[in-house]
Amino acid sequence: MTGAVARIATITTLLLGIGLTSGCNVVGFFGAIEAERRRTGKTEVKAEYEGLDGQSVALVIDASREIYMTSPQVVNAIMVEVVARLQANADIESIVQPQEVVQVMYDDPGLLDRTYDEIAARFGVTRLIVIQLDEFRLAEMGNQYVWSGLAAGNLLVIEADSFIEDDVRLERYVNVTYPDRPNTTVDEMTGQEVALELLRRFANRTSWFFYDHMERYPEYRTY
Secondary structure, three states, X not given: OOHHHHHHHHHHHHHHHHHHHOHHHHHHHHHHHHHHHHHHOEEEEOOOOOOOOOOEEEXXXXXXXXXXXXXXXXXXXXXXXXXXXXXXXXOOOEEOOHHHHHHHHHHOOOHHHOOHHHHHHHHOOOEEEEEEEEEEXXXXXXXXXEOOEEEEEEEEEEEOOOOOOOOEEEEEEXXXXXXXXXXXXXXXXXXXXXXXXXXXXXXXXHHHHHOOEEEEOOOOOOO
């Protein structure tokens, strides 16, 4: 019997023995392994969209009115974080800096009401990334004692140099939550901690589509 076969036989015998003594033990054994994998595990994920390679890029965020009223700083913070990740990891030729995007939006407040191709032309880019930010909250309305952070929005990638008008080549809905443990109270964690982790996760999720990366649980969990 070869060494590999012997090891398999030994493991099989061990598991059968565990199963004969207690089926619950088998479940507990594998449950513990899965729990440890989730606590410390990572997985490699390939880029889903490689069309930014060698292109000029602009990112704009179209947030809901409620977000602009309650958390106006969130929009710029997400833009800064996503742009930084794309600059560091994606093989792009150039990207419009957040401060320039903010200035253009200030000078031209109706820009987001135009077609995607017109927005891309305003920034002089071949790829336009649009994040339609629907929600960014730290707790559910009316509950000031328990954190229930949620950041959610739709991500679009438009290839402005296409022969097709407003050619959306990628569309994904991103939804992240924090804290991971239910019923985390305001005595256990500050609002700033919740906001920063939500921001980090949302920025990761929206930028990870564009480059190979490692994800760890619970960030690669399906929400």
